[in-house]
Amino acid sequence: MIADILPPRLAVVEAFGDLADVTLYPDEEAAVANAVETRRREFATGRACARAALAQLGQESVPIVPGVRGAPRWPAGIVGSITHCSGYRASAVARDHDFMAIGLDAEPHYELPRGVLEAVASRGEQAELATLAAARPYACWDRILFSAKESVYKAWFPLTGTWLGFEDAYIDFGRRDGFFCARLLVQGPVVNGAALTTLHGRWLIARGLVTTAIVIPRDP
Numbered sequence: 221m222i223a224d225i226l227p228p229r230l231a232v233v234e235a236f237g238d239l240a241d242v243t244l245y246p247d248e249e250a251a252v253a254n255a256v257e258t259r260r261r262e263f264a265t266g267r268a269c270a271r272a273a274l275a276q277l278g279q280e281s282v283p284i285v286p287g288v289r290g291a292p293r294w295p296a297g298i299v300g301s302i303t304h305c306s307g308y309r310a311s312a313v314a315r316d317h318d319f320m321a322i323g324l325d326a327e328p329h330y331e332l333p334r335g336v337l338e339a340v341a342s343r344g345e346q347a348e349l350a351t352l353a354a355a356r357p358y359a360c361w362d363r364i365l366f367s368a369k370e371s372v373y374k375a376w377f378p379l380t381g382t383w384l385g386f387e388d389a390y391i392d393f394g395r396r397d398g399f400f401c402a403r404l405l406v407q408g409p410v411v412n413g414a415a416l417t418t419l420h421g422r423w424l425i426a427r428g429l430v431t432t433a434i435v436i437p438r439d440p
């Protein structure tokens with residue numbers, strides 16, 4: 221499913237439930253030693269997806285340990301992302317000579333809980349979502365925006381190692397379903413010789429889920 225919004229040079233593996241008997245490496249096991257069972261299972265299935273995706277790139281099985289602020293530590297030469305939500309887990313990986321960063325996110329396709337939109341969207345974004353909801357009512361635009369911002373953060377963080385708040389990017393959906401731009405409202409990292417100002421993303425609604433993806437190619 222999520223492969224539909226990703227370029228072909230990425231390796232992608234997804235699962236619509238938890239896989240049984242995933243073997244974790246000791247450092248991975250330690251990362252979820254005190255976690256509840258549902259968290260252990262989503263973490264393990266995310267690792268299984270990531271390792272299967274790495275295998276598609278010819279990479280051997282390695283531990284993928286949570287690093288700084290929870291970002292997965294990928295093997296040298298690899299960039300990637302992991303997401304999970306109820307009933308869905310996915311990972312995409314690529315060689316770092318093809319892509320500089322990947323951000324994936326999955327969410328259930330229903331409205332955000334009351335009060336969340338105001339916390340994650342600016343007044344301008346909220347006004348735009350209201351217009352979109354009136355014109356294209358088949359999508360939960362608040363949830364897509366939320367997911368888009370999570371994808372932005374997952375691509376941003378490995379590039380910068382710094383926090384990016386919900387107020388630090390403006391999501392513009394444009395006219396075409398399935399696409400969005402995230403305009404950075406803070407100084408972006410230098411990418412391909414210029415400061416990154418806009419991240420280009422895709423979104424998809426399928427099987428009761430919203431998935432979003434950002435990829436930053438090595439060459440523009």
Ligand SMILES: CC(C)(COP(=O)(O)OP(=O)(O)OC[C@H]1O[C@@H](n2cnc3c(N)ncnc32)[C@H](O)[C@@H]1OP(=O)(O)O)[C@@H](O)C(=O)NCCC(=O)NCCS
Pocket residue numbers: 262263266286288289290291292301302303304305324325326369370371372373374375377378384385386387388389
């Ligand atoms: C980190 C965050 C984006 C995770 O999103 P989520 O919807 O809660 O959870 P998901 O299941 O989709 O993703 C979780 C996975 O993201 C990855 N992840 C966690 N922190 C990360 C980081 N700092 N950078 C990149 N990836 C990260 C991990 O692989 C994690 O799974 P794992 O712990 O099993 O390995 C979210 O919790 C968060 O902190 N958001 C606030 C920052 C933000 O979104 N800013 C908006 C900028 S416009």
